[in-house]
Amino acid sequence: MTKNEGKFYISLMGENSHEVDIPAGQGSFSITPKGYGDAYVDADTPISWSAFDGMQIPAGGHWPRFFYYAGNDAGFAQWSQEREIESFFWALQKDVSLDLSKAHIRRLSLDCDRFKICVRLGADTRKAEFYGKAENFTIEDASGLKDVSFCFREDGAEGAEPFKLPVFAALAGIERIEIDAPVCGEPFDCESLLQFSALKKRQSKRRRLQPACP
Incomplete structure (x- = not known):
């Protein structure tokens, strides 16, 4: 060792x-x-x-x-085809197009605040986290992805139109999504979540009380 x-x-x-x-x-x-x-x-x-x-x-x-x-x-993409990685956080320093379809990365986090990325994900990536501006992300494929998180850093002015998620056709099959946006930013239009038809409703773990018998 x-x-x-x-x-x-x-x-x-x-x-x-x-x-x-x-x-x-x-x-x-x-x-x-x-x-x-x-x-x-x-x-x-x-x-x-x-x-x-x-x-x-x-x-x-x-x-x-x-x-x-x-x-x-981006050499970690090829390296991870032979070596499993539980979690990889990448803060981009330039625009990138990357094929991770054969990578064994369980959880992938991409910080695209100032740069753009076009990415293809494979079956082994079960959770993806995207940080930055929505227009910086292009997702070509995400065959195994079930869980997605977006942390948007939008600079919405007061009175701006509600912010909508772009259409991410490759994410149509995801089952869980988290949206994080600035507290004082522009409002979020939840209608843009309708593109994800496979989203599952989270079940409460609280015990449901039965009405008392008369």
Whole structure:
């Protein structure tokens, strides 16, 4: 088992390119150009994602379980065809078109606040989270997706028309959706949710009281 806690070297950009210090029990790993991160890599620098091959948690299973990445290397898409990833958060630094149809990423989060993405998802991605402006997302396919979350950062002026979801034909089969919008932003038009005909009503877990017998 490869060492994955305390101080150790990892070859993200060549042999032992980064010394990292991972607290015991941390299941995540973050790669950013600057600021907070477990390792700093410039946004346009290719990453050797295979540097994580063989790393496991003590009980078995891949480490890291969760990735946070801010940058432009989409090589994780091909790498994840051979290595399962529980959760991957990607903060885009440029416009991207990406095929993740064969990726084994259980939960995918995409931050597209300033950039646009055209993405194709595969059967292994069960939950997707989209952050940013609605017009920045193009979803070509999402065959296995059942659970979607949108966190919109719209700058609606006071008195603006209600905000509507664009038509996402590839998401017609989703069963659950969450919408998060600014509290002081423009109102949301729920009619745009009618495009998702497979949405399931959540059942309350509260016990229903039966009327007392006369």
